[in-house]
Amino acid sequence: MVTRWTLTVDCQDANVVAAFWKEALGYVDRPAPRGWDSWEQWLRDMHVPEEEWGDAAALTDPDGVLPDISFLRVPEGKTVKNRLHLDLQVGGGRDLDQAVRVERIRSHVDRLVAAGGRVLAEHHDGDRLDHVVLADPEGNELCVV
Structure with a gap:
């Protein structure tokens, strides 16, 4: 069930x-x-x-x-890295044209930064953008893939 x-x-x-x-x-x-x-x-x-x-x-x-x-x-603030986070899968997959995938990822990241998020790191697989790690307004991590 x-x-x-x-x-x-x-x-x-x-x-x-x-x-x-x-x-x-x-x-x-x-x-x-x-x-x-x-x-x-x-x-x-x-x-x-x-x-x-x-x-x-x-x-x-x-x-x-x-x-x-x-x-x-809740009364307490966030103190450590999340053990669970969401991956926002906006890029379309690694098999998609890299330029299209990067545009989708960066566009979504820009929207989230404008909404109060902040970029923590970008991760690359060689010269290809794999994903961007962000934090929401209170520091909760998420990835835009």
Whole structure:
């Protein structure tokens, strides 16, 4: 039996980190639960104190295929390298023309830097760009391949 799963990211500012990943993945804000017109209405009906309303954010695949991602505010900051990270596979594969692949990778990297990410390293296989390692606004690593 397959187990349904989602991904949760601990962070200091759920809305900032969610906005970055929304751009990175092409996801959209998760709609309010069925029966509620808005998250604000749901939070109020669930008696969540208003000072906690910004403690979480949630994204969903607009096609409904890939897992949802939640972002939860935690008191501690990131202190070590991720043991798990996402590879954003935008390049099209190593068999694709290198110039096309590099353009796709660099274009996506540029969008993510504009969204608050930063480049940590570029990795090459000889003279060919293999992937770029980035950090999201709070330092969580990801690769653009």
